[in-house]
Amino acid sequence: MAKVVRVRPNLIxxxxxxxxxxxxxxxxxxxxxASISRFDKNERHEANILFSISKALNISIEDLFVEEQEDV
Known part of the structure; x- marks a missing residue:
């Protein structure tokens, strides 16, 4: 069985x-x-929003997301 890594937003x-x-x-x-409210529902994110949010929270852009492994 193969594993697939999925990345999902974690802002909430x-x-x-x-x-x-x-x-x-x-x-x-x-x-x-409104953009912040939709962040975790969106599959694509604009670079300027990612930079602004990560800078305001003092975290890396990568930290705005989590990886999950699923069996396929």
Whole structure:
């Protein structure tokens, strides 16, 4: 059985861990709250949004995502 690695956004969990709201992140990053709200649902992300969010949270872009392995 083969394993497939999937990458999924993890922003909601990061915000919960930091006790931070989407509105607070929006103010810090300059990214509209609506874009932050949709972040974990989107499959594609614009580079400027990734950079702005990661800079505001002081984390790497890679940290905005988690890898999951699935059997196929």
């Amino acid at each position: 969990n990061i915000l919960k861990e930091r006790d931070m709201t989407q509105n607070q992140l929006s103010e810090l990053s300059g990214v509209p709250q």
